Amino acid sequence: MSLQVSRNLTLAEHEITMHAMRARGAGGQNVNKVATAIHLRFDIHASSLPEGIREKLLALNDDRISREGVVVIRAQQYRTQQQNRDDARQRLKQLIAGVMQPVRPRKPTRPSRSAKRRRLEHKKQRGQRKALRGRVDP
Template identity: 60%
Template sequence: MLEISDTLHLPDDEIELNAIRAQGAGGQNVNKVSSAVHLRFDIRASSLPDFYKERLLALRDQRIGGEGVVVIKAQRYRTREQNRADALERLVALIRSVAGAEKTRRPTRPTRGSKQRRLEGKARRGAIKAGRGRVDY
C-alpha cells in the first residue's frame, strides 16, 4: 500500500515497476546492472477518487501520456531499491500536487500613488510633445 494521505492509499497492484538499465555515465555498473526503475501508473484504471483523476488528467505534465498513464523513470541512485523509493516518492508528490484546492484570484486595484504617478507621467509627456510645435516670432 502506497500512502498518499491519511485517508488515501494506493494498492501496490495498480503501480507497475520494471527494472531497466540506466543511461549515462557510470561505466561497468551502468552497463551490467539494471538499477534504474520504470514506473507506470494508469490514472483511469486506478482506485483514486474521481476528483484526483480529473485533476491529474487535466495537468499539462510531460510524465502523463495521452492515454492517462503516468510514466516515471528513476535512475538517480546506484541501487534499484533507492530508485524504486525515489520513483514512488515522485508519484506521491505528483498526486499530492493536485490535492490542494486552488486559491481563487482576487483582482487587485491600482493604488492612489500609482494612479497619480501615471497621470503625472502623461502630463510630462504631453508637455514635451506640445513643445515640439512651430515657433512663431
C-alpha cells in the same frame, strides 16, 4: 506495501508497476552492468482513485501522463535500485498530492496611487534620458 498519498488516500501496491532497467548516461562500469533505473507505470483509469482526483490528473498538461491515461515516471538519479524505486514512488505521490490541493481563487488587486505616481515619474525620467541621446547641434 501500499503507497500512502494522504491521510485518507492509499494506493494498493498492485496498481503500481515497476520495471528495472539499465540507466542511461555517464556513470562508468556500474551503469553498463547493473539495472538500477526504474520505470514506474500507474494507470489512472484502472486505479482506485476518487473520480474527482482521477479527472484532475487526466486534465493535467504533464509529459509524464500519456494519452491513454498512464503515468510513466523514470527514476535513475541514484546508484541503487531501491533508492530509485523510492524516488519514483515519492514523485508519484507528489503528483497525486498536488492535484488534491484545492485551487485558491485569485484576489484581484490594484496598484496604489503612490505606485502609479512612481511608475509615471520613472517613465518621464527614462524619456528625458533617451531624449538627451539625440543629435547635438554644433
